[in-house]
Amino acid sequence: MRSGFVAILGRPNAGKSTLLNALTGEKVAIVTAKPQTTRNRIAGVVEVPARKGKHPAAQIVFVDTPGVHKPGSQLDRRMLQEVYEALETRDVVLALVDASRRVKLQEQGTGNREQGTEEQGVGSTHEGEEGQHILLSAQDNKSQKREKKPSWASEDEFLFGLVRKLDCPVFLVLTKIDLVPKDQLLPMIDALMKQYNFAEVIPVSARKKDGLDRLLARIVEKLPEGERYFPKDQYTDQPTRFMVAELIRERVLVETGEEVPYASAVVIERFEEPQPEPVTPKKKGPQRLPLTRIAAAIYCERDGQKAILIGKGGSKLKEIGTGARKQIESLLGTRVYLELHVIVEPGWRESKRFVEELDWRNQLERLAEKTPGSGDDE
Numbered sequence: 001m002r003s004g005f006v007a008i009l010g011r012p013n014a015g016k017s018t019l020l021n022a023l024t025g026e027k028v029a030i031v032t033a034k035p036q037t038t039r040n041r042i043a044g045v046v047e048v049p050a051r052k053g054k055h056p057a058a059q060i061v062f063v064d065t066p067g068v069h070k071p072g073s074q075l076d077r078r079m080l081q082e083v084y085e086a087l088e089t090r091d092v093v094l095a096l097v098d099a100s101r102r103v104k105l106q107e108q109g110t111g112n113r114e115q116g117t118e119e120q121g122v123g124s125t126h127e128g129e130e131g132q133h134i135l136l137s138a139q140d141n142k143s144q145k146r147e148k149k150p151s152w153a154s155e156d157e158f159l160f161g162l163v164r165k166l167d168c169p170v171f172l173v174l175t176k177i178d179l180v181p182k183d184q185l186l187p188m189i190d191a192l193m194k195q196y197n198f199a200e201v202i203p204v205s206a207r208k209k210d211g212l213d214r215l216l217a218r219i220v221e222k223l224p225e226g227e228r229y230f231p232k233d234q235y236t237d238q239p240t241r242f243m244v245a246e247l248i249r250e251r252v253l254v255e256t257g258e259e260v261p262y263a264s265a266v267v268i269e270r271f272e273e274p275q276p277e278p279v280t281p282k283k284k285g286p287q288r289l290p291l292t293r294i295a296a297a298i299y300c301e302r303d304g305q306k307a308i309l310i311g312k313g314g315s316k317l318k319e320i321g322t323g324a325r326k327q328i329e330s331l332l333g334t335r336v337y338l339e340l341h342v343i344v345e346p347g348w349r350e351s352k353r354f355v356e357e358l359d360w361r362n363q364l365e366r367l368a369e370k371t372p373g374s375g376d377d378e
Helices: 016-024 074-088 099-108 152-163 182-193 214-224 240-255 303-310 312-332 350-358 359-372
Strands: 004-008 042-048 059-064 092-098 124-128 132-137 170-175 202-203 265-272 291-300 336-344
Touching: 004 016, 004 074, 004 214, 016 059, 016 170, 042 132, 042 214, 059 214, 092 099, 092 152, 092 214, 099 182, 099 214, 124 240, 124 359, 132 336, 170 214, 182 265, 182 291, 202 214, 240 265, 240 291, 240 312, 240 359, 291 303, 291 312, 303 312, 303 336, 350 359
Parallel strands: 004 059, 004 092, 092 170, 170 202, 291 336
Antiparallel strands: 042 059, 124 132, 124 336, 265 291
């Protein structure tokens, strides 16, 4: 069989995580409309069955990376480092370009965007299946912040600058083609081919699963002979507690405005796997699912942001907790008691120490030192 690593590159909002989820058939990476949703390297494992006369069986390890953009903070630099590390061990690279964005750029031209202003502020919540208990602290001062984002054209150029340094097969993958008239794809491809001599050009729609089989087949052709890197039934390298943290962060991204998502981070503080409940034969009806207890901290940078995360009377944090709990229960297959609280860590995005601590690999090392042999429990 064949096996290998395929790095997925693209500027923010190119559809990398959506493509990864479509290829694996699982929710491996969180997806939102906000750029820079992905902050870490995330592996999604795909088993490709052999097709007689076409290609052998293969295991493809797709590595989703943070959106390629010029770094402005310590967090940005760490995210770019994740991209470089993904490129160190790769057999094929996919360079994703959002076809719908390309069309808009051609129609409107490129330009700088500014993120809007957001108010911010405080609190903590405990959420379980029976309801929620909210603890609020006083609101603090409101604050404002505007962050200039680089132009779309400069981000594309930064992406192609990385691609030109590679010595492996690079596929140009045009995403979101379901949003673009077919007669506009060919001139777009011609223009992009002038940037680099791509090994393949494959238009896809992850939402409609269009072009994915062709993409997989072409990748298999470029992979070396080898053994599986992961067990056949494993679809990601992420530990459960990291996936839970990401699901909580996804709800933060969805439920809050422009500024708060970029200043927020989630750390799992306690993860108690359920104890098996004794079977009671006399009890009629289905047995209750076991209960997983999780406590997590949502970090932000200012008291004003904490107030936004809490919302009036704790309403916003309740929405975040409720939405996250449903997703986590689906992932774990258990009931979940979710406890959330918000912590202000001023300027954490510029703190190398704090940013390093967010890496789930580093978190696992600390857990192993703290509770040897306990796995995911704390």
